[in-house]
Amino acid sequence: MTAKAGSIYLDYNATARVRPEAAQAIAHALEIGGNPSSVHAAGRAARALMEAARNEVAALIAAPASTVVFTSGGTEANALALESAVAAGSKRLIISAIEHDSLQETARVQGLAVEVLPVQADGVADLAWLAERLARWDAGDGKPFVALMLANNETGVIQPVAEAAALVRAADGWLHVDAVQAAGKIAVDSRGLGADTLAISAHKIGGPQGVGALTFGPRATLSRRQHGGGHERGRRGGTENVPGIAGFGAAAKVAGEALADFAAQAGWRDAAAQRLKAAGSVVMGEGAPRLANTLSIATPGFPADLQVMGLDLAGVMVSAGSACSSGKVKTSHVLSAMGQGELAACGIRVSGGWGTTETDWSRFVEAWFEAHARHAARHAPVAAGVA
Numbered sequence: 001m002t003a004k005a006g007s008i009y010l011d012y013n014a015t016a017r018v019r020p021e022a023a024q025a026i027a028h029a030l031e032i033g034g035n036p037s038s039v040h041a042a043g044r045a046a047r048a049l050m051e052a053a054r055n056e057v058a059a060l061i062a063a064p065a066s067t068v069v070f071t072s073g074g075t076e077a078n079a080l081a082l083e084s085a086v087a088a089g090s091k092r093l094i095i096s097a098i099e100h101d102s103l104q105e106t107a108r109v110q111g112l113a114v115e116v117l118p119v120q121a122d123g124v125a126d127l128a129w130l131a132e133r134l135a136r137w138d139a140g141d142g143k144p145f146v147a148l149m150l151a152n153n154e155t156g157v158i159q160p161v162a163e164a165a166a167l168v169r170a171a172d173g174w175l176h177v178d179a180v181q182a183a184g185k186i187a188v189d190s191r192g193l194g195a196d197t198l199a200i201s202a203h204k205i206g207g208p209q210g211v212g213a214l215t216f217g218p219r220a221t222l223s224r225r226q227h228g229g230g231h232e233r234g235r236r237g238g239t240e241n242v243p244g245i246a247g248f249g250a251a252a253k254v255a256g257e258a259l260a261d262f263a264a265q266a267g268w269r270d271a272a273a274q275r276l277k278a279a280g281s282v283v284m285g286e287g288a289p290r291l292a293n294t295l296s297i298a299t300p301g302f303p304a305d306l307q308v309m310g311l312d313l314a315g316v317m318v319s320a321g322s323a324c325s326s327g328k329v330k331t332s333h334v335l336s337a338m339g340q341g342e343l344a345a346c347g348i349r350v351s352g353g354w355g356t357t358e359t360d361w362s363r364f365v366e367a368w369f370e371a372h373a374r375h376a377a378r379h380a381p382v383a384a385g386v387a
């Protein structure tokens with residue numbers, strides 16, 4: 001991404017800036033060319049690149065490489081997991097209230113009963129609810145399918161996935177974990193967490209858009225998503241996106257190596273939050289464990305769209321709630337689920353990443369205060385009754 005000179009990009013949770021290592025790997029794969037299913041030299045070279053990338057991606061999430069299926073992104077990985085569980089007999093789905101639209105919508109169109117796993121005011125899933133619900137599961141509904149993400153895209157709140165996995169396993173269910181935002185930001189151990197399926201996406205870790213992966217554990221059977229040749233061990237037909245996968249692998253390698261650096265973002269993020277809080281802003285999920293890079297902050301009386309536009313004018317790029325595909329700003333279902341009511345319409349998400357500096361966070365704060373002052377001046381009560 002070539003951001004305008006002097007502009008500040010703080011929207012990594014929407015799409016991280018592409019890491020140079022990923023860009024190089026993509027260019028190299030394009031030069032090699034070749035179809036990984038071809039037996040000649042170019043084909044073998046393309047396959048070697050793809051399998052090396054599979055190993056890197058698998059290492060990032062501590063999964064056996066043989067269980068990593070490449071997809072077109074996090075959305076498809078989530079859909080593959082949910083649809084596989086339905087094909088395996090789940091007739092009732094439990095989806096957490098803060099899941100990404102890709103899971104909510106895929107669940108909705110199945111024509112099955114969908115229940116919402118609620119979150120508490122701090123954005124953490126209510127596991128007491130889950131335990132109680134699974135305890136009275138009706139065997140006629142098949143195996144329970146539960147979707148609980150590892151870290152939320154808007155608030156960065158990290159979910160108690162291992163604890164949820166223990167509950168789901170005791171009920172002989174299937175736990176799907178959307179780790180799209182967590183991967184590359186915190187250590188992700190897909191097997192240690194007890195996930196039956198776990199999804200990640202390249203463009204959230206500094207790789208290209210349009211490529212992701214799903215890993216599956218021994219209790220999950222994946223159904224065939226796209227028919228065609230025997231690609232991806234027969235699980236997803238279609239010639240693989242070799243350049244994208246190569247970029248994904250390179251990004252996964254660097255992201256894994258840089259996990260410790262990533263944690264430094266928390267200090268910069270919290271310093272920025274303190275300054276906005278002095279102006280009456282409220283940090284979402286502040287008391288819960290959160291990703292180091294993510295700040296979800298709402299300011300009463302200062303609508304999210306005006307904040308985003310005001311900051312954009314100053315060259316600072318953030319988003320309102322989750323970046324939705326239409327580009328329109330809508331009230332965040334995540335903040336609403338946290339019981340934030342009207343404040344949900346006043347929340348912005350500021351998210352740094354591998355290229356972010358402390359200065360970027362300070363420049364965001366300065367630009368925000370300027371935008372806030374302009375908004376306050378426009379909405380100041382007009383003095384009445386002056387003769």
Ligand code: PLP
Pocket residue numbers: 013014072073074075076078100102149152153178180181201202203210211212
């Ligand atoms: N899951 C989460 C938590 C996300 O934040 C996103 C992207 O915004 C997705 C899934 C979808 O990933 P992709 O854009 O690769 O389809």
